[in-house]
Amino acid sequence: MMDLDSLRSFIVFAEHLNFTRAAESLYLSQPALHTKIKKFSDSLGVRLYERQGKNLILTTSGLSVLQFGRQLIESTENFQATLTGGKPQASISLAAGEGTYLYFLGPIIQEFRRVSTAGLTLITAPSQEVIKEVMNGSAHLGITAATAYPEELRVTKLIKVPMVLIIPAKHLLATRTSIRIKHLQGLELIVPTVDRPHRQLIDRHTQAENISWNIAVEANGWELILHFVKLKLGNAIVNGSCSVPKGFVAIPFSDLPSTQYHLLHRPGADKTEERNILIQIIRKHFTT
Known part of the structure; x- marks a missing residue:
């Protein structure tokens, strides 16, 4: 039979994927938690986590146990509330x-x-x-x-949003109804850091067409990027759903892929x- 106390401890460990921080949350010593998780893993007959470089990651079995544990604990708490005459908190x-x-x-x-x-x-x-x-x-x-x-996962398509260039309303490109990658030549751009998918998209498409542009500022998050646009530090390529700052216009790209949003659930x-x-x-x- 699965030990529920060990299951709860595993859930905390899985949320942190760090024995030190998880042990602190559980008011246990790090060695005690490590031993507890190992015994739990042995009792189930599967590996629950593994090391990937410097990080710990859950195995497929560990992920399944985590999902099961969360559902079991939620169901248990709701059942206990029902027994005592309370109403389960949805x-x-x-x-x-x-x-x-x-x-x-x-x-x-x-x-x-x-x-x-x-x-x-x-x-x-x-x-x-x-x-x-x-x-x-x-x-x-x-x-x-x-x-x-x-x-x-079950994945449902929701909406597709074009990428747009945010530039001053008085810019030479501002009268266009759409633009292409080639129009970025020589522009000062506010872009995400190189580890972000959006930056990688910009780099991939501009390099493919041998287009040179300059980094004005590196910043992550649409709101922060637009903040620097409003300070007139440069232009920006952002999601077409973003609010356009006063004095600027948004021109959609005809040759950059639109962003497709999806709804996910298990x-x-x-x-x-x-x-x-x-x-x-x-x-x-x-x-x-």
């Missing part, structure tokens, strides 16, 4: 990027709050982290613009009324 968690919350999800969250009394946890994370949050059960739903997803997991309500609201807003 809750749902949603993972998305900061820009997705800022430009898309405000009305969705407002409508959900109007029609549901369930608790709502909003997790902010980059695209790949959103996928991980849904996979490990931290989030019931995720919205992201990643280009590849694990087969275990089939068969957490089939609650609250999740279904939120899914319906999301689909309604993204298709109208």
Whole structure:
């Protein structure tokens, strides 16, 4: 029989993937937690984590145990509340990027709050982290613009948004209805750091056409990039859903790929009324 105390400890470890921080959260010593997780792993007959470089990652079995554990603990707590005459506290968690919350999800969250009394946890994370949050059960739903997803997830297309160039309204290019990569030649651009997918997209397409441009500022996040645009430090290539600062215009690219947003969830997991309500609201807003 699975030891529930060890399962709870494993869940905390899996959330940190660091024995020192997880042990502190559990008020245990690091060696004691390490031994506890090893015994738990041995009792299940599977490896729950492995080392990848300097990092610890969950194995496929570890991820499955984490998902099961979260569902079991939530079901147990709800059952105990029912036994004592209380009402189970329904809750749902949603993972998305900061820009997705800022430009898309405000009305969705407002409508959900109007029609549901369930608790709502909003997790902010980059695209790949959103996928991980849904996979490990931290989030019931995720919205992201990643280009590849694990087969275990159900992925629904939501909306496609073009990439645009933000430039001053008095710029020579400002009268165009669309632009191409070649028009970036010689421009000062505010761009993300090289580790970000958006920067890699810009580099890949400009290098393919041998277009030279200059880095004005490196900054991550649409809002921060647009902040520096408003300070007139340079131009920017951003998601077409972003708010255009006063005195600037947004011109769509005809030869940069649009950003496709997707809704993610794990089939068969957490089939609650609250999740279904939120899914319906999301689909309604993204298709109208």
